[in-house]
Amino acid sequence: xxxxxxxxxxxxxxxxxxxxxxxxxxxxxxxxxxxxxxxxxxxxxxxxxxxxxxxxxxxxxxxxxxxxxxxxxxxxxxxxxxxxxxxxxxxxxxxxxxxxxxxxxxxxxxxxxxxxxxxxxxxxxxxxxxxxxxxxxxxxxxxxxxxxxxxxxxxxxxxxxxxxxxxxxxxxxxxxxxxxxxxxxxxxxxxxxxxxxxxxxxxxxxxxxxxxxxxxxxxxxxxxxxxxxxxx
Numbered sequence: 642x643x644x645x646x647x648x649x650x651x652x653x654x655x656x657x658x659x660x661x662x663x664x665x666x667x668x669x670x671x672x673x674x675x676x677x678x679x680x681x682x683x684x685x686x687x688x689x690x691x692x693x694x695x696x697x698x699x700x701x702x703x704x705x706x707x708x709x710x711x712x713x714x715x716x717x718x719x720x721x722x723x724x725x726x727x728x729x730x731x732x733x734x735x736x737x738x739x740x741x742x743x744x745x746x747x748x749x750x751x752x753x754x755x756x757x758x759x760x761x762x763x764x765x766x767x768x769x770x771x772x773x774x775x776x777x778x779x780x781x782x783x784x785x786x787x788x789x790x791x792x793x794x795x796x797x798x799x800x801x802x803x804x805x806x807x808x809x810x811x812x813x814x815x816x817x818x819x820x821x822x823x824x825x826x827x828x829x830x831x832x833x834x835x836x837x838x839x840x841x842x843x844x845x846x847x848x849x850x851x852x853x854x855x856x857x858x859x860x861x862x863x864x865x866x867x868x869x870x871x872x873x
Contacts, residue, residue: 668692668699671706678708789834792841801842802828809849815858815868818851827855832870 667673668688677683677691685696685703692699703710744752765771775781792798805828812819813826820826829850832840840846848868850858858868 666692668694668702671702671708674699674702674706675708678703797842801844801847804844805847805849808844812849813851813854814848815850815854818854820851825852826850827852829855829858829868831868837870 674688677688678685683691685699688694688699689696700710763769770778773779811826818824818826827850828847830837830841830847832846834841837846850868857863863869
């Protein structure tokens with residue numbers, strides 16, 4: 642039997658399969674695969690069972706043959722067509738198995754006893770971080786949070802933001818990312834907020850960074866101290 646087979650480089654080549662159990666090689670035929678997946682609506686799990694292959698193998702073949710794939714979990718969603726709805730919980734007459742049932746008195750007693758036992762994590766004074774607030778906390782920085790909130794609420798700060806946005810074109814100065822639905826931009830102080838209070842509202846001391854780059858700048862991985870000035 643001649644079939645088209647997807648190659649590692651993404652190309653598709655013809656191949657003659659000799660002495661192979663064809664029931665286990667049907668997924669190598671793009672016509673069969675498209676028929677089962679697109680027209681009959683079988684999932685990669687269904688197809689994997691037919692040809693004795695992992696669902697990921699089926700998915701890879703779909704991609705290699707250029708067959709559009711459905712969103713993950715589509716066959717289990719309420720938006721799936723009726724003939725490919727594999728979610729038994731959505732079928733008529735199906736209800737949660739524990740619906741209307743209650744634990745027995747014995748079971749509740751057992752659950753209560755288990756819940757009363759000490760948990761593996763430490764609470765209260767037994768926890769080494771208990772009461773570690775302010776300067777006692779190793780994550781404490783400069784105690785300027787209230788001051789930051791006050792200044793960030795000023796009209797002067799909003800004016801600084803407008804100046805910086807116009808200058809940087811709302812683009813991360815480190816990687817060039819622009820703001821999107823899933824990528825936010827931050828205004829970063831080069832001279833630290835704590836050590837350079839006189840520069841807090843100076844646009845020349847502020848640059849635009851994406852959230853990812855801003856996190857990197859203040860991390861231990863920023864060995865070269867990029868975009869930092871006296872901020873050890």
